[in-house]
Amino acid sequence: MGRVSDAKTRLMDAVSELLWTGSYGSTTIDQICEKAGVKKGSFYYFFDSKSDLAVEALDAGWQIRQTELDRIFSPMVLPLDRIRKYCEFSYKVQLEMKEKYGRVLGCPQFALGAEVCTLESRLQKKVQEILDCKRKYLESAVRDAHAGGLIKAPDPAAKARMILAYYEGLLTQARIQNDVEILRDTVGGIFAMLGVKETETAIA
Amino acid sequence: MGRVSDAKTRLMDAVSELLWTGSYGSTTIDQICEKAGVKKGSFYYFFDSKSDLAVEALDAGWQIRQTELDRIFSPMVLPLDRIRKYCEFSYKVQLEMKEKYGRVLGCPQFALGAEVCTLESRLQKKVQEILDCKRKYLESAVRDAHAGGLIKAPDPAAKARMILAYYEGLLTQARIQNDVEILRDTVGGIFAMLGVKETETAIA
């Protein structure tokens, strides 16, 4: 009973966009409220603080992204193809953002994590949790590729960490330089790290 | 003639530390002044704004770092050893920061660039300039390694970009997770990307 509202969702959407296009530190509660079309009283009805909202928004955004990743990293797909699809998907997203905002925005979790990890421990934990999920997707693909004899990777977790570092680093470079072209051959770098043979690259 | 002062230097040192241990957005001019032991009047005597100070501090810090890199990337050193030394140096720096601040701080330019690139174009340009320098150090090492038949890298610029993305990504991961161990085998990942053979890894 009582009134119903989508203000909470609107606030999470607003902060997500502001964090991605700008930064955590430069985003104010007033700005979030204005973008969401919500008054400050309502903001504090739903959330305790900016960091509280950010944690919830991060979580919600990741839930949605995860369904996409479940599809991409489906065990039904050839392991190296999963990685290729992931790179293609990522490139497409960045291209869309560039169209929409005139800027390459990179990875929202990574940029946020780097910014606030020394200041906001709850946010840092949430980001770490999400990055860990990403690593696991990659890890199982690497493990399957190793098991299938496509690559030599006796330590899939280590390889996945390497791939993730490269992938996130590249996205961040693209954000800093505002250039999607940097992401064109993401998969090439990953396959080089995995020691995928040229022939397999062509076939897969 | 007139009075002399090191307040300008103290301000640059203060902002460098605050940016690295925290973030651009969370660092206020009052905070910078307090840490530097400088009154606001003096701040505005030397600088126009926080971003102005940040640009100058970034530049000054890079000048110092560059002399170190000139030594590490000396053409007198074997090309793959340059890269190895660079990774060792970087690891050492991060370890020192962890000792000093209790936190792994990653790469100051990269974190700052990711944070402010959509908001502060002068800072974004300065960061890009610095990252470009880093890439050039790597590029010449890769080119020399290729010329020496140690690796196969017909496009050294592309390989250098890949290495830099991985390197910066790894540093950022280490910052987010506050864990230096992530950086232990940085060189291993780079050599994998370069396709350095195991034997050469052991020898070099």
Next chain:
DNA sequence: ATAATAGTTGACTATTTAGTTCACTATGTT
């Protein structure tokens, strides 16, 4: 219909922040 309750509003306070001003002080130069 109405009572209970989920959500809204705008006006409010207190604090932090960026940036200014101007009289003052210390120091190198002549």
Next chain:
DNA sequence: AACATAGTGAACTAAATAGTCAACTATTAT
């Protein structure tokens, strides 16, 4: 010695910001 000037400091303003509150409104369950 004294002058020109680089740098200092403290008090100031104006704006932005986080956070509060109590009266109000819409909805739903009974």
